[in-house]
Amino acid sequence: MGEKRSRRVPMALLAAGIVAVLGLTACTSSGDEDAATNGKPDSTQSPSGQAAPKPPAKITVEPASGAADVSPSAPIRVTVADGTIQQLTLTNQTGKQVAGNLSPDGTTWTLGEPLGYSKTYTWAGTAKGTDGKTAPISGSFTTVTPTRTVDASLNVGDGKTYGVAMPIAITFDRDVTDKAGVQKMLTVNTSVPVEGSWAWLSDRQVHWRPKDYWPPNTQVSLVAKLYGTSLGDGRYGAEDRTANFTIGRSQVVRANTQTHRLQVFVNNQMTADFPASFGLESDPGRVTNSGTHVVMSKHDTYSMSNPKYHYENVVVPWAVRISNNGEFIHGYAPSIPDQGKRNVSHGCANLSPANAKIYFDSAMTGDPVEIAGSTNQLGPEDGDYYDWAVPWDQWLAKSA
Structure with missing residues (x-):
């Protein structure tokens, strides 16, 4: 038998072969990968190649279960993330079901009617998570009991x-x-x-x-x-x-106790200019207050009484109340000789019955009546409505 010789590969060729293999691995065509993965990484794949588990339903109940002294007007709702509400009820302590609304996507239930004071409400229902599993919705809360x-x-x-x-x-x-x-x-x-x-x-x-x-x-x-x-x-x-x-429409009365006139402006155009008699100036208790009054009500006839000044049940026509301190614009025939000349009333603006009717027919609750010229100013002691007697900066300071 002849001697068996071993076959040796030169080192240079061996090194070239390794490079060739490595080069083949590094330059593998992406066409094969695209064929397998469509060119998109598989988001459901874990690093190990297994599908990532889908999350269970996350349920939020408002107010939290066990909450007490809850305002009936507080947010009352159930929300589900990573899932949907399958069925849900909210009942009071007698078992009566409260109306509610489920959102179109099934993720939110909101209250559909007012809750009562001093009551306990209980949730009962289920939600289904994206993991396909059902989770219970439960809990209860109690609304506040007012003093x-x-x-x-x-x-x-x-x-x-x-x-x-x-x-x-x-x-x-x-x-x-x-x-x-x-x-x-x-x-x-x-x-x-x-x-x-x-x-x-x-x-x-x-x-x-x-x-x-x-x-x-x-x-x-x-x-x-x-x-x-x-x-x-x-x-x-x-x-x-x-x-x-x-x-x-805009209707403003502008009256002046010194000129003894009462003028009516509609949309900034004067529509009437009446002679008037205002409160007697020598008696502080009878002076017509200056300031912006507001028409409060109208009466075809009105019975007036003031024991301090010794008159009772004096019926006057076409009475328009302009404050809660007893001031009116009304008709009063006995003072016609003084209207346009002197102030003789007990605080009201007197017009002739005919002129009072013209104004009465045009007046509306909420119209301003701006009175100037007197020694007294409209204020808080006069009650409703003295709002316009308060300067704007002081009005803002009264806000809470």
Whole structure:
């Protein structure tokens, strides 16, 4: 047998072969990869090549389960992330189901009716996560128990039309101590931009008025979200209040106790110039106050009494109330000789019955009556509505 020789590969050729293999690996065509992956990384693949698990439903209940002293007007809802609500009920302690609304995508349930005070509410339902698993929705909360509920009244009403000086007044039947909290729940929207502000004129009364007279024909919407709102000292609002009304044409009365005239301006054009007699100036108790009054009401006839000045049940025609201190514009035939010449009334503006009827027919609640010339000024002691006697900077200071 011949000798068997081993076959040796030169080192230079071996090194070239390794480079060739490495080069082949580094330069592999991407066409093969694209064919396998469509050119997109597989987002569902974990580093090990396994599909990443889909997340379970994440359920948020508001208020949190076990919450107490919850305001009935607080956000009441259930939201689900990474899943949808399958079914859900909210019931009170007697088992009555509360109305609610499920969003079109099934991720949010919101309250559909007001809740009551001093009640316990319970959630029951399920959500399905993107992982395909069902999760329970549960929990309960209790609404606040007020020491008492407080009602409020408005001076404006739906569908009504008012003059350009009309303030909005909200009057509470108990004191409000959390004025800032209440004021946050009061909204005035207007069809045209109007600068205005709320002012607390007492612990029970808050007014809104514009800085200047309302623009004619403005549409106004008032929303007072008082139900569920704390008024302080454990008191809560009894009901929400709303009103949608219109500001009419501009009619302004300008009267002067020294010239003894009462003039009417409609849209800045004088439409009447009446002789008048105002309050007797020698008696401070009878002086007609200077300042911007507001028409409050109208009466075909009105019975007037003032025991201090020894008259009772004096019936006058075409009476237009311009403040709560007893001031009116009205007809009074006995003072016709003095009208346009002297002031002899007990504080009212006297016109002849015929002229009083002309003014009466044109007047609207909320019209301004600007009186000048007297020694007395309209003020807080005169009650509603002395709003326009307050300078704007002082009015702003009364906001909470």
